[in-house]
Amino acid sequence: MRTLRYTVFYICLTLIAVVFAGPYVLAFFGALKPPADLYSSSPWTLPHSFYTGNFRTILFSDGFIRYLGNTALVTAVLTVGQVSFGVLAAYAFARLEFPGRDALFSVYLATLMVPNIVTIVPLYTMMRQFHLTNTYWAIFLPYVLGTPYTIFLMRQYFMSLPSEVFAAARVDGASEWRILTRLVIPMGRPIIITATLIAFVFGWNNFLWPLIVTDSNSRQVLTVSIAALQSSFSEQWNLVLAASLVALIPLLVVFALFQKQIVRSIQLSGVNR
Amino acid sequence: MTRIAGPREARADEAGRARGLREGGPARRAERRPGWRRRIRSLAAATPFILPSLAGVLLFLVVPVIIVLVLSFFQWNFLTPPHFVGFANFGTMTRDYHVFHALETTAFYVLWNIPIQTLMALGLAVLLNRKLPALGLFRALYVLPYMSTPVAMAVVWSWMFNGQSGLVNHLLLLAGIHGPDWLGSTSTALPVVAMVSNWQYAGYNMLFFLAGMQTIPPSLYEAASIDGAGPVKRFFRITLPLLNPTLLFVLVTDVIGSFQIFDTVYVMTQGGPGTATNVINYQIYSTGFRNFDVGSASAMSLLLFGVILVVTLAQFRFFRSRTTYEVS
Numbered sequence: 001m002r003t004l005r006y007t008v009f010y011i012c013l014t015l016i017a018v019v020f021a022g023p024y025v026l027a028f029f030g031a032l033k034p035p036a037d038l039y040s041s042s043p044w045t046l047p048h049s050f051y052t053g054n055f056r057t058i059l060f061s062d063g064f065i066r067y068l069g070n071t072a073l074v075t076a077v078l079t080v081g082q083v084s085f086g087v088l089a090a091y092a093f094a095r096l097e098f099p100g101r102d103a104l105f106s107v108y109l110a111t112l113m114v115p116n117i118v119t120i121v122p123l124y125t126m127m128r129q130f131h132l133t134n135t136y137w138a139i140f141l142p143y144v145l146g147t148p149y150t151i152f153l154m155r156q157y158f159m160s161l162p163s164e165v166f167a168a169a170r171v172d173g174a175s176e177w178r179i180l181t182r183l184v185i186p187m188g189r190p191i192i193i194t195a196t197l198i199a200f201v202f203g204w205n206n207f208l209w210p211l212i213v214t215d216s217n218s219r220q221v222l223t224v225s226i227a228a229l230q231s232s233f234s235e236q237w238n239l240v241l242a243a244s245l246v247a248l249i250p251l252l253v254v255f256a257l258f259q260k261q262i263v264r265s266i267q268l269s270g271v272n273r
Numbered sequence: 274m275t276r277i278a279g280p281r282e283a284r285a286d287e288a289g290r291a292r293g294l295r296e297g298g299p300a301r302r303a304e305r306r307p308g309w310r311r312r313i314r315s316l317a318a319a320t321p322f323i324l325p326s327l328a329g330v331l332l333f334l335v336v337p338v339i340i341v342l343v344l345s346f347f348q349w350n351f352l353t354p355p356h357f358v359g360f361a362n363f364g365t366m367t368r369d370y371h372v373f374h375a376l377e378t379t380a381f382y383v384l385w386n387i388p389i390q391t392l393m394a395l396g397l398a399v400l401l402n403r404k405l406p407a408l409g410l411f412r413a414l415y416v417l418p419y420m421s422t423p424v425a426m427a428v429v430w431s432w433m434f435n436g437q438s439g440l441v442n443h444l445l446l447l448a449g450i451h452g453p454d455w456l457g458s459t460s461t462a463l464p465v466v467a468m469v470s471n472w473q474y475a476g477y478n479m480l481f482f483l484a485g486m487q488t489i490p491p492s493l494y495e496a497a498s499i500d501g502a503g504p505v506k507r508f509f510r511i512t513l514p515l516l517n518p519t520l521l522f523v524l525v526t527d528v529i530g531s532f533q534i535f536d537t538v539y540v541m542t543q544g545g546p547g548t549a550t551n552v553i554n555y556q557i558y559s560t561g562f563r564n565f566d567v568g569s570a571s572a573m574s575l576l577l578f579g580v581i582l583v584v585t586l587a588q589f590r591f592f593r594s595r596t597t598y599e600v601s
Contacts, residue, residue, distance in 0.1 A: 006405075013400065017414040020476060024417070026440060027429045043433070043440040085325040092322035098315040104327070111334040115533050115581055117554050118574045121561050122340035123333065128351065145329025176318060205422045207536045212562055223424040227540050230428050237432045244425035255420045259413050262420070266477060267484040 024248070031055065031242040038238050054242035063217050064225065068246060071222040074139045074210075075203035081144035082199040087192060089146055090154035091184050095166060096176065105155075108148040116208070124212055138213045139221065143202070150195040157191035157268075158184060194265035197258065204251065222247050345571040352565075362572040372573060374548060375556035376580070378463065382552055383531045385467035391523065393471060394478035395516075399508065401479070402486045412483075415476030423473070427540035430469045431456060459549040462542050466550055469537050478523050485519035486512060521592040525585055532581050553577050 030038060031054050032047040058064055092098070093105050123142055124133070132138040161184070169179050185192065207223040214220055220228075226243050233239050255262060345362055349355040366372050397415055401408050418426070433440040436454030445452040455461045489512065497507050535554040538544060544551035544559070553573065561570030 009400075009405075010407075013408075013411045016397070016400075017411055020415050020418055020472070023426065023429050023433065023472075024421075026433065030432065039438055042443055043438070044443075085329070088322040089326035092319045096315070096319045096322065098319035099312045100316075101319070104323070107335070108326075108330055111330055113529075113582065113585070114334060114338060115529070115574070115578055117533060117535075117557055118341055118578050119334060119337040121344065121557075121567060121570050121574060122337035124562075125340065125344070125351070125567070126337070142329075142333040145333070146326035148330065148334070151326060176322070201420065205424070205536075207424050207539070208558070211539075212558075223422060223536075226422075226424050226428060230431070230540055231543075237435070237438065240428050241432060244422075244428040247422045247425040251420045251422065252417075255413075255417060263413065263416060263480060266416070266419075266480045 024252070027241050027245055027248070030238055031245050033238060035236065035238050054238045055246075058229075058239055058242045058246065063220070064243070064246075066218070067220050067222045067225040070136070070139075070219060071204060071247075074136055074221060075200060077136075078140040078144050078203040079196060079199040081140070082146055082150065083192065083195050085144075085146040086150045086154060086195055087180070087185065087188075089151045090158055091180050093151070093155045094158035095179075095184070108151060111148050112152070120209065120212060123209075127213055134214050134216050134219050136219065139206075139210050139219070140203070142209070143199075143206075147199075150198055153268075154188065154191050154195055157188055161187050190261070190265065191268065193258075193261050194268055197254075197262060197265060200254070201251070204247075341571045341574060344567055345575055347568050349567040350565040351567060355567075358568065362568040366569065366572050366576065369569075371548070371551075371556060372553075372576070375551050375553045376576075378548070378550065379532060379534075379552045379554075382463055382467055382534060382550075383528060385464050386470050386531045386534075387524065387527055389467075390471040390475050390478065390527065391520075393475035394523070395482055397475065397479040398482035398486060399512075402483055412476075412479075415479060417476065418473045419477035421473065423536040424540055426473065427469060427537040430465075430472075430537075431541050434465050456542055457546055459546050462546060462549045466534075466537050466541055469541070470531070470534065474527065478527065481519050481523050482516060485516045489515050517592060517595060521588065525588055528584060528588065529581055532577065532584070 026043055029045070029047055030043065032051055033041070034051045034053060037048065037051075093101065093108075119142070127133045127138045127141075132141070165183060165187075166179060169183060174182070205223065206221070207227070210221045211224050211227070214224065226240070226247060229243050230240050344355075346357060346359060347355040348358045348362070401412055401415075432438075434455040436442060436452070436457060439452075439455070441455065442452035453461055455465050493511050493515075494507055497511060502510065533554050534552055535558065538550050538552055538555050539558075542550040544555045554577070557570050557573045557577070560566050560573060
């Protein structure tokens with residue numbers, strides 16, 4: 001009776017897992033089938049052989065590699081900037097005392113409520129004004145100096161660190177900079193990893209802003225080019241699926257490598273509110 | 274590095290003594306020194322830490338909000354000089370059928386998205402909130418969709434819901450049913466788009482519920498079992514009420530996100546068929562960046578801002594009015 005119940009339980013879990021992981025598997029099946037097979041066979045059947053033609057067609061199609069590179073570059077700059085400047089601000093809000101600190105922090109918090117779209121129109125006009133449209137700068141500039149959400153998350157965590165350690169370091173004459181690099185960063189590793197992941201996923205997936213602020217091919221990013229492929233190759237599913245997988249695979253790799261930290265970090269961001 | 278190693282208490286003690294010594298003499302005078310000097314020094318010390326992010330918040334969040342307020346009073350197409358029109362943009366907006374239809378579509382989208390997604394997340398959390406082998410693996414698999422690019426996943430789902438070659442209709446055909454053209458029909462397009470979000474975020478939200486459930490003391494469940502409460506009763510009388518704070522957090526953040534749906538709509542339906550999936554964000558995008566009506570787009574984005582604020586406040590009100598239990 002007991003074993004039967006466990007069996008049913010695990011079968012249920014597996015069926016649910018199929019729903020969540022299935023689209024990825026099917027996308028791989030579809031992208032690895034030659035065009036003729038995609039329509040003659042059922043979508044859930046395994047590809048006969050490892051047909052890499054779709055990936056090759058996509059990767060060598062005009063500019064795709066470049067878009068991939070653009071996304072990688074912009075995401076890297078955005079992540080490094082957002083996390084570094086965010087750590088600085090979070091440390092100051094959590095551990096330094098200066099006039100106007102709490103008032104300033106509430107301004108940061110208030111901006112959390114502003115929907116993304118509200119800032120899109122004015123940001124675009126600003127970028128036009130400064131002749132920055134169609135540049136890498138325009139894509140990452142609004143997000144590279146730190147975002148209130150990750151600053152908030154890191155501040156909460158830094159505040160929970162034991163204050164005696166900081167007091168002792170100050171007494172030893174350590175500068176704020178030294179305290180930050182030698183104490184806060186090592187001790188705040190979990191939340192810094194969280195912030196890094198949030199920034200990376202945001203940068204990699206960002207769509208609306210790059211769509212608006214770039215209109216030439218040379219600065220297009222991956223997400224925008226996938227959306228464009230979808231409308232131009234509308235019925236060549238094998239190609240569009242291959243293109244989508246190029247965007248998805250790096251995230252799958254990151255997830256496989258950091259699965260434990262990701263799960264923990266999401267929970268950290270919920271509990272630390 | 275500065276040596277912080279060694280017994281910390283002893284260090285702190287030493288420090289205290291050292292400070293005492295110093296304070297004996299010249300420090301007295303320092304106390305009488307005007308406070309603003311110290312304040313300026315502390316401000317100077319904090320400035321390099323704060324400055325980059327402050328520049329970011331001011332330039333890319335605060336200033337844009339001011340600009341959007343100003344723009345909403347102008348008629349402008351990015352090229353010719355802006356033209357002041359007073360409240361006209363808001364006036365046309367209240368008369369514009371498209372805006373209200375878009376808001377209505379967004380509301381329907383949120384209703385297709387949030388309740389199902391939250392129930393899925395709760396259900397998954399209940400399933401996984403136990404100590405059995407391999408549950409970590411399943412938990413990871415359920416969270417996996419959260420780490421996907423919405424644009425790319427929208428392509429994959431468009432393929433699966435494709436009328437002719439899609440998986441869904443293939444499966445339905447096995448059961449002898451001829452499935453509809455899901456994304457090409459006004460009655461099914463919006464629910465399908467919402468379903469993609471449900472798929473993407475159910476596992477992510479499950480993590481918050483799991484974390485919340487793990488803070489509930491097991492003694493409560495034991496006591497309830499002794500009193501003869503079955504699993505269903507225990508869930509509704511213990512788990513759910515104690516999850517109120519988590520539920521509020523999940524609902525508030527999800528509803529804010531749901532009102533701003535864009536990527537999947539852009540890829541899967543382009544707002545169509547007809548205007549069946551023309552959500553407010555898509556309407557703002559096409560008004561501002563396809564019709565170049567900057568003033569109206571600004572006014573609409575302020576309207577969305579207002580709607581989100583009201584809905585968020587309403588949720589806080591609703592949850593505050595419900596009994597919350599303190600468990601220590």
